[in-house]
Amino acid sequence: MNSLRVQLIAQIFMPLAILATLVLWLTFQTAEGLLEHRLEKEIELVARALREPVQQALRDGDRGRIEQALASVFDIDRIYGATVFDAEGRRLTVAGEIRPGWQEQAEAVEVAALGQELGRYAELGGEPVYSYFVPLTSTAGQIAGLLQVVRQESEIAQRLGVVRQRGWWLWGGVLILMFTILLLGHRLAIVRPVERLLVSMGKVEGGERGHRAEVEGPRELAALSRGLNNMLDAIESMQLELDRQRRERLLMSERMRQQESLAALGRFSSGVAHELGAPLSVIDGDARRLLQHDQLDEDGQRRLQRMRLQVDRTRQLIRQLMEFVRSDQREKQLVPLHRLLRRVLGNTSPQAEARDIECRIQDVDEALAITGFEIRLEHALINLVRNGIQAARSRVRVEVVATDKTVQLIIEDDGPGVPEAMRERIFEPFQSSREDGQGTGLGLAIVRTVVDEHDAEIEVGQSKSLGGGRFALTFGRA
Numbered sequence: 001m002n003s004l005r006v007q008l009i010a011q012i013f014m015p016l017a018i019l020a021t022l023v024l025w026l027t028f029q030t031a032e033g034l035l036e037h038r039l040e041k042e043i044e045l046v047a048r049a050l051r052e053p054v055q056q057a058l059r060d061g062d063r064g065r066i067e068q069a070l071a072s073v074f075d076i077d078r079i080y081g082a083t084v085f086d087a088e089g090r091r092l093t094v095a096g097e098i099r100p101g102w103q104e105q106a107e108a109v110e111v112a113a114l115g116q117e118l119g120r121y122a123e124l125g126g127e128p129v130y131s132y133f134v135p136l137t138s139t140a141g142q143i144a145g146l147l148q149v150v151r152q153e154s155e156i157a158q159r160l161g162v163v164r165q166r167g168w169w170l171w172g173g174v175l176i177l178m179f180t181i182l183l184l185g186h187r188l189a190i191v192r193p194v195e196r197l198l199v200s201m202g203k204v205e206g207g208e209r210g211h212r213a214e215v216e217g218p219r220e221l222a223a224l225s226r227g228l229n230n231m232l233d234a235i236e237s238m239q240l241e242l243d244r245q246r247r248e249r250l251l252m253s254e255r256m257r258q259q260e261s262l263a264a265l266g267r268f269s270s271g272v273a274h275e276l277g278a279p280l281s282v283i284d285g286d287a288r289r290l291l292q293h294d295q296l297d298e299d300g301q302r303r304l305q306r307m308r309l310q311v312d313r314t315r316q317l318i319r320q321l322m323e324f325v326r327s328d329q330r331e332k333q334l335v336p337l338h339r340l341l342r343r344v345l346g347n348t349s350p351q352a353e354a355r356d357i358e359c360r361i362q363d364v365d366e367a368l369a370i371t372g373f374e375i376r377l378e379h380a381l382i383n384l385v386r387n388g389i390q391a392a393r394s395r396v397r398v399e400v401v402a403t404d405k406t407v408q409l410i411i412e413d414d415g416p417g418v419p420e421a422m423r424e425r426i427f428e429p430f431q432s433s434r435e436d437g438q439g440t441g442l443g444l445a446i447v448r449t450v451v452d453e454h455d456a457e458i459e460v461g462q463s464k465s466l467g468g469g470r471f472a473l474t475f476g477r478a
Contacts, residue, residue, distance in 0.1 A: 008182065039130075044132050046149055047147060048134060059138060081149075117133065134148075192217070197224065200225075200228070212229045280315055283307065288308065291305070333373075334369050336368070337369060344385055345361045351386060355390075358394060360398070368477075370407050370475040376450045381398075383443035383444065383446055387444070387469075388413035388468075391468065392415045394414060398412075405477055413463070417462050417467070447471075457474045458473050458474075
């Protein structure tokens with residue numbers, strides 16, 4: 001009973017069928033009345049047509065002509081019988097299968113006395129008939145007789161029954177056709193679109209998240225398909241947003257973990273710097289004073305120089321540790337790029353000259369600037385340029401690419417480049433790619449820290465022009 005098809009049949013088809021059947025029954029009743037009236041009218045017309053020749057023959061007293069006239073009426077094939085009475089109700093001539101008795105003759109006297117045409121249903125010879133009486137007059141205008149034309153009532157009923165039966169059979173066929181059209185229309189207009197919609201929902205449930213239902217069929221079902229597609233689009237957008245938020249939370253968690261690690265490293269580095277600073281100074285001072293003795297042989301001098309080199313390396317490590325965990329608490333300031341790059345070049349030129357490396361830094365417009373911490377930016381760029389000088393064979397190049405919204409600093413060299421497998425790990429603390437073991441592994445970690453402090457981006461790749469490593473830092477333009 002919950003089926004839509006059953007609901008259509010019970011709530012639409014059945015009430016319409018009952019109402020149409022009632023209307024058809026009333027129509028049959030009206031049509032049967034009209035048909036019965038038409039059949040009665042035919043008898044009336046036959047009687048009136050027969051009246052004149054019978055009346056003339058009755059005036060002439062020619063019974064043969066009367067019989068001939070009555071016999072001619074049966075050529076119409078609609079008459080059951082005909083009778084002519086005189087003014088006293090006596091039967092003069094009978095044609096057909098009827099034989100009026102004395103009761104019919106008495107009725108004929110009464111009808112003749114009225115002097116009017118009359119039609120009525122009655123029994124004649126035990127048969128239900130419809131009789132139509134027409135008075136016959138003499139030349140003086142008096143009632144001279146009566147003409148009765150009879151048609152069997154069963155013949156009228158039979159005609160009406162045939163019409164009624166055909167009508168109901170026709171209506172039954174129409175109902176069957178309507179029912180078939182209803183089922184077919186329900187199948188085409190409702191069932192098939194709903195099945196396609198269910199198939200689409202099944203595909204989505206099965207994991208095809210990108211599948212969408214076809215918007216077709218009746219307007220209501222098409223609107224349902226559009227609603228389903230809009231819901232799926234909203235769910236997909238929500239899922240993408242949730243994924244983005246999840247990635248952001250993971251990134252934030254990772255940054256918090258890194259910050260906690262950096263904070264711990266900072267505390268450790270401060271303690272190490274404080275504890276090692278004084279002993280290293282003492283060792284370096286003693287080694288320098290021993291080198292001034294004339295009695296020291298060449299091997300001793302070599303060993304003392306190596307000691308001072310290791311002390312200097314240890315101090316450099318401590319300085320980088322302090323720089324790595326350093327955090328400027330001041331507000332960001334406008335940093336002109338031409339001044340920043342000039343200072344970077346001044347700090348890296350001695351190392352480039354010592355290794356015979358051409359270090360070229362592009363001249364930039366004095367108005368071009370970024371916002372940030374100048375000392376931190378300088379230290380990060382110095383680390384990148386020094387890394388380039390250490391990796392290069394002959395050339396290091398620093399370029400500036402500016403747009404309306406961003407400024408990109410590009411450091412390239414013609415060295416072997418950074419292996420693709422290491423491009424994600426080189427920014428981690430104490431990760432060094434130098435084969436000579438001289439690197440501390442903190443230079444690029446400091447660069448990453450500075451980049452994050454300035455909400456910038458850094459990209460590691462291969463230089464297309466020089467063939468070596470390529471570091472691109474993108475900052476927002478001031």
